[in-house]
Amino acid sequence: MLATQFDNFEKGSLFRSQMNSLLGTGVFNADGEMWKFHRSMTRPFFTRERISDFDIYDRNCDISLTQAKHRLAEGHSIDFQDLVSRFTLDSATEFLFGKSVASLSAGIPYSPSSGKENASSFTEHASNIFVTAFQEGQILAMNRMGFGTEWPLAEFWKDNIAPLRKVMDGFTGPVLAAALEKQEQDLKQEKDTVNDEDLTLLAHLVKHTQDPKILKDELVNLLVAGRDTTMCLLTYSFYMLAEHPDVEKRLREEIFEKVGPTGRPTYDQMRDMKFMRAFLNEVLRLFPPVPADARTNNKAVVLPTTPTQPKPIYIPAWTTLVYSVLNKHRRTDLWGPDAMKFDPDRFLDERLQRYLIPNPDIFCPFNAGPRICLGQQFAYHEATFYLVRLLQQFAGFSLDSSANAKPPAEWATSEGRKAIEKIHPCSHLTMYVKDGLWVRMKELDAMGI
Numbered sequence: 001m002l003a004t005q006f007d008n009f010e011k012g013s014l015f016r017s018q019m020n021s022l023l024g025t026g027v028f029n030a031d032g033e034m035w036k037f038h039r040s041m042t043r044p045f046f047t048r049e050r051i052s053d054f055d056i057y058d059r060n061c062d063i064s065l066t067q068a069k070h071r072l073a074e075g076h077s078i079d080f081q082d083l084v085s086r087f088t089l090d091s092a093t094e095f096l097f098g099k100s101v102a103s104l105s106a107g108i109p110y111s112p113s114s115g116k117e118n119a120s121s122f123t124e125h126a127s128n129i130f131v132t133a134f135q136e137g138q139i140l141a142m143n144r145m146g147f148g149t150e151w152p153l154a155e156f157w158k159d160n161i162a163p164l165r166k167v168m169d170g171f172t173g174p175v176l177a178a179a180l181e182k183q184e185q186d187l188k189q190e191k192d193t194v195n196d197e198d199l200t201l202l203a204h205l206v207k208h209t210q211d212p213k214i215l216k217d218e219l220v221n222l223l224v225a226g227r228d229t230t231m232c233l234l235t236y237s238f239y240m241l242a243e244h245p246d247v248e249k250r251l252r253e254e255i256f257e258k259v260g261p262t263g264r265p266t267y268d269q270m271r272d273m274k275f276m277r278a279f280l281n282e283v284l285r286l287f288p289p290v291p292a293d294a295r296t297n298n299k300a301v302v303l304p305t306t307p308t309q310p311k312p313i314y315i316p317a318w319t320t321l322v323y324s325v326l327n328k329h330r331r332t333d334l335w336g337p338d339a340m341k342f343d344p345d346r347f348l349d350e351r352l353q354r355y356l357i358p359n360p361d362i363f364c365p366f367n368a369g370p371r372i373c374l375g376q377q378f379a380y381h382e383a384t385f386y387l388v389r390l391l392q393q394f395a396g397f398s399l400d401s402s403a404n405a406k407p408p409a410e411w412a413t414s415e416g417r418k419a420i421e422k423i424h425p426c427s428h429l430t431m432y433v434k435d436g437l438w439v440r441m442k443e444l445d446a447m448g449i
Contacts, residue, residue, distance in 0.1 A: 001295050001303075001321065003361075003369035012296025014320055018144040018151055021161035022137045024217030028224065028429075038218060041208060042374055045096075045201045051378045052267045057385040060090045063104045064386075065393060069443065076114050077400035079436035083108055084234040084386065085131065085227060091382060092226025097175050097219075098200035103127030111403035111438050130171035134223070137164040138428035145294075165220070172219045179206045180215075228430040229289040230379045233280065234386055235437050236287040239423060240279075240342055242397040242439060247344060250275055252391045261444075265388045267381075276384055278347035284365035285335075286342060286417070289430045291326035293367075308333060325364060330416065334362040340416050396442040399423065403438035 001009050010031040023029035027038035064087040071078050086103040094100040106125035110116040122128065140161050144151040183206045199207070201222070205215060241248045254275045259265045270276070296318060303313040315321070332339045335346070335355055346352065356363055366373035373379075404423050411418040424434035 001323070002364070002367065002371065005301060006369050006371075008299055008301050009295040009297050009321075012294070012318075012320060014149060014296065015145075015294055019141050021159050021165055022141045023221055023224075025214055026217040026221030028221050029217075038221075039374075041205055041218075042201060042222075045204070046374045046378055048267075048377075051375075051381055054264070054267075054381070054385055056091050056094050057382055058264060060087050060094070060100070060104065061386055061389045063087075063090075065389060067104060067108050068394075068441075071108060072441065072443075076116070077111050077403055077438045077440050079109055079111065080238045080439045081231065081235040081433050081437040084238075085231045086127070087386065088230045088234070088382070089127065089131070089223070089227045092223065093175070095378075096200060096222055096226060097179075097202045099175060099178075101127055101130075101171070101175075103131070109436075111400065111436075113400075113402045126171060130168060133164040133167035133171075135428070137161050137168065138224075138228075138430070140164070142428045168220055169216050172216065172223075175202065176212075176215055176219060179203055180210060183207060183210070224429060225373070225375055228432075229373075229375075230382050232287065232289040232431045233283060233379060233383050235433055236425075236431070237280065237283050237383065237387060238390075238397060238439060239399075239433070239437060240283055242399050243422070244342060245397075247279060247342075248391070248395070248397060251279060251387070252395070255388050255391050259388060259392075261392055265385060270381065270384045270388075273384065274348065275344065276387065277380070278344040280380060280383055281347045281363070281365075282342060282344040285329045285363060287425065287431055288325045288329055288365040290365075290367070291427050291431055292322060292324045294320055294322045296320045328362065328364070331362075334359070393444055394441040395444055396440075398440050400438040400440055403436075405433075405435035 016029050019029045025034055030038055064083055068078050089103045090100040106127055107122050109118050147154050179202045254273055258269045258273055297315055300317045301315050305312055330339050336351060366376040399422055407421045407424045426432055426434045
């Protein structure tokens, strides 16, 4: 469905109609020639040379962790999910558009249990208004999927996502307008001397199309990819560090060995951090950023036999198939009897040879086949860089139980991970933690480390 019969499966008209108000004709909602266009436009911007420039990460990481230090010094917990969402948004916009939207400059929120109110300068900051609309839009889009083909009846009188998309376009509008104006000036001056290697992705897009709808749609799609996926990875990384202090200790030891207590990690140093990569892979296994997806077959197909499905399955044309990456990543028949357990060593010890090497398709946090995420190495680099800086400066990670949303009560008697979760994992297009991940940590200097 994702690889060997890729041409027989597409996003499909139902999925496109459900997501159109939010994603439009962007890469995540496109098929055929439109998908190929978006793919060809973005591919050149994820070469090793481009994604190995860590200055963007360094700047935004420093601002992010400084914000955390100030809030912790006040005696309050911080919403780590919010913190890294700002880090990833600012890093993504600077990398993709050439200019950060500076969401970190708004500050970070106080927890509901702190007794402190957020200032109007924070709540009314343009980036916060955008993020709220962005989040609500994704939730509403996923709600449509629950109604299947009948979803238009639930929005008979109005499109619930349209006003939210208008807010999003208002936020990205100035960035797009500046890029279009620059392209127009270059055309008037017959200026085409800029090396493509010096262009941002947005400038590259504008050079090939000035269609405002295509450009606006793609900006929203790029922000889903650039902000939400790495935010999810970093959020659940902290959650696992708080739950597994032995893993935190091993990661810090590896970081200090490879980079030192204050050094800035290089590309080669990060590649050499075997336990760090195993840790990130284990987070991605249990908490994949995109936990489920769907495809529609454009012709009748037969799905082949598998060890758990001894007979082939006939699928009539135009059937919508929903598949769960999250369930696949947690199956004991694919990962072993300890599949629900968080254990980064499964990517390093004999379990790697037993399960993943013979069957690499059991691990697909970045999709698979021709639609595999072009930015997966960007995500690994960004997450690794942030965690290196975090673990160089902080320790003693813990959850603020007074501020975090509790899982549903019925989870306590469920099987699998639901029974042990301390927070409430949720998803729209991507996974997140309900009401934020409120945490505490201590600066290493203060702990005498």
